Amino acid sequence: MSTDVSDWLAAELPGVTVLTTSVDLFPYERDASVVPRGIPEAAVQVRSPEEVAALLARANAHRTPVYVRGGGTMYAGGAVPRAGGLVIDVSTLDRLLEVDVARGVVVVEPGMKFGALLAALEPYGLTVGVVPVTAPAATVGGAASAHALGTGSPRNQSFADEVVGLEAVLADGRVIRTGTAAVAGAGWFQRYAMGPDLTGLFLGGDATLGVITKVALWLHPLPERRTTVCFGFPDAVRGAHFVLALQNAALTRHVWYGAGYEALTIRARLPAAGADALPRFCLGLDLGGEHALVDHDLEKLHTLARQHGGRDFPEFDAAYFRTLREQQSWWYSFAGYFARSRCALMMSSLPTDRLPALLATVDRQRGRWPHFTWGGAVVLCRRGLHGAVIAFYDEATQWEAVQPAVAACGRELVEIGCVPYKSGKLWAAEVERCGAYHGALRDLKARLDPQGILSPGNLGL
């Protein structure tokens, strides 16, 4: 069959608006990651699930690589069209389909931005369980496919845990619904039913097994009261013990966001204070819930922090954490990441006790790759942490040089016990190293996408 994408699109799907000029395609070459650009042959801004199904069916017949793009904010290059081909832009598939207050479920199309979703739910006094920092631009489908975390993670863990079910289009154009909606007419009200959890196939899947066209999410009440508190610790070891203690005591239940910062960040925010007077690790918590319950947990947190050698750290709260929180509830540090330069960001899952090892790894990179500015931070989950290691680099002159640094750092992170979280292309090599696990992924891929058209390169598939 012919391989010229725009030719077969024009001949076989004449009703679809196809973008083919270089000027129209430049914005699809990259996302917010450090991953090298890919040059697509065409892009389609889809308008309906049926259009997605038709595109995949024809792309499958022509063995055309297909990449899927939501907001393009992922830092692992999932939407970058490394093998060229077609980009399906789902940001135009963005309707709110249903707010079922009685069942506590909201159903949206994948291109809906979190900013729009939260604004639509606010009049109901409702919100969703996990929201990434990039809410104004990130899409619900992208978050599902990239395993989002962020606001809500301390209470609810990962975005995947908040997904009730999905509709997805497979590589050959077949449409499936998962969760209870697998039964025609039943709708989404529970995730687990009738055998294994097929929803999970598409969560964190980086568009390798299908394209998500609907997402059902659990609804949560908006918290009555919200407040922030910061605790400083003499070192990351004691900080980690405190985090473990609060996780084991279920004190994350009213924490909507929690982030841990290393000594350099603390000093940068409080330059007037002498370095010796400052803690070497700090945890900022954003609590929300009923007044009395939040007060109760705050008291317990203070006691627990003292028991672990920590202290109340209101200076950091005022200088940084609360300020960001007040500027925009989910916008904790977005601008800070990019204020001076672009950055390569590696996000991993780590057991809480590996927190000191993560920060030590960041320090080692500083010695090893001094041409880049390195930073590290952790985001609190109900269990475990997500750790970000960030290399700030000059895109114009250091972009090539930063690539091996990122790869080497990724290796070290895995060696200390971290696990790739948002995988995309950034972590592909590490995913491939997981022999049997990756083998099973490949088998699934061969079964569901035998031509290998879906997002080649993501997850090492």
Add this chain to the structure above:
Amino acid sequence: MPTDSPTLPLLAAFSRELYHCSDCSYCVDAVWAARGIDRVCPTLAHHDSRPAYSGRGYLAAARAWLEGRALDEDVLAERVFTCTGCGNCETVCPIGLHPHAVNAALRGELLARERAPEPIARLLDSIAAEDNPFGRPRQARPAWSSNLALDLATPGALYYPGCAAAYARPVEARAAVTVMQAAGVRVGGFADEPCCGAPARELGDHVAAAASAAALATMMDLHAGTKIVHSGLECRRQLQGLPAQTFGEWCLQALDTGRLRATPRGTPPLVAIFDGCQARDTPAAAASRAVLAKLGVSIANPDVANHGVCCGAGGGMPAMQPAGALRMARAKLAEHAAAPTIVGADVRCLAHLDAARRPGDPALATLAEFLVAHFDFGART
């Protein structure tokens, strides 16, 4: 990084910024309720959703062009000249980049290569030949002032309508002069009033814009020390360095100092205020609200909301995509339908909205028109 491109000097000036962009897509179609932003780019929301029309799209194209990659300059020109110039993309960028300024540089480069799309070329021709973008003869400009007793010899202030009030909405110009005169100002004007260059600047003809601004400044030398009061908000930047203020700013000052006294004739209607995007976040934009609040007029939208999304009057949009410009205007009218009257801070926007108005839509007035319609004036005695 191509910091010194002899072939694309305007773009090269932005190369650091182009490589700093994080591709976060906030400037494309972000929804950020806390900042009053519901889909950043009006072009994408109302004309065409492809990101090549967005701030990020312009940055990506500029980078590619500077790097010498192949691109169709005519396609680029179509995307670039369609932008409304609302500046929303700059407001939303989390790291303070300037995608709209990059768009302006792209316009400049494209004009240098004679790549102006046909509708834009027509506007530029009209500006060059007749000193206005409306395709009207230069001689028609003073018509707005017929039968107004302007004091050309010893003016206390010079009124400068700008092209939009002079050609598209003379009723605003006349109303502004009426209010100023009622405050006892000897209102003068410019004989053979020139364009300030704002339309040329907006279309990327920076040379013509600078020449017009310089010509106006020279003319002002004859009136050294006399204040200019102007209606067009888009004129603001061109008049920088001259003792100029908008009509709204003048009005606020005149009320504050007691120079202007206004008494309502009955109860003025509830109004919704349309701030426009030309003077966003400046005292000029806030002035209309402040004047009406001071005069006790009830305002249906006291907080600025969705303030940057263009009504379709700006940049190349009306010429390039009249249907898109109309959709934007209709959306704006619907957004402000909470009141029977919309008061617009920007006369150009008002003229555009009026052309899109349908039966049942709110009535439209500029600040000056609204004041003349609903207030009696007296000067300090």
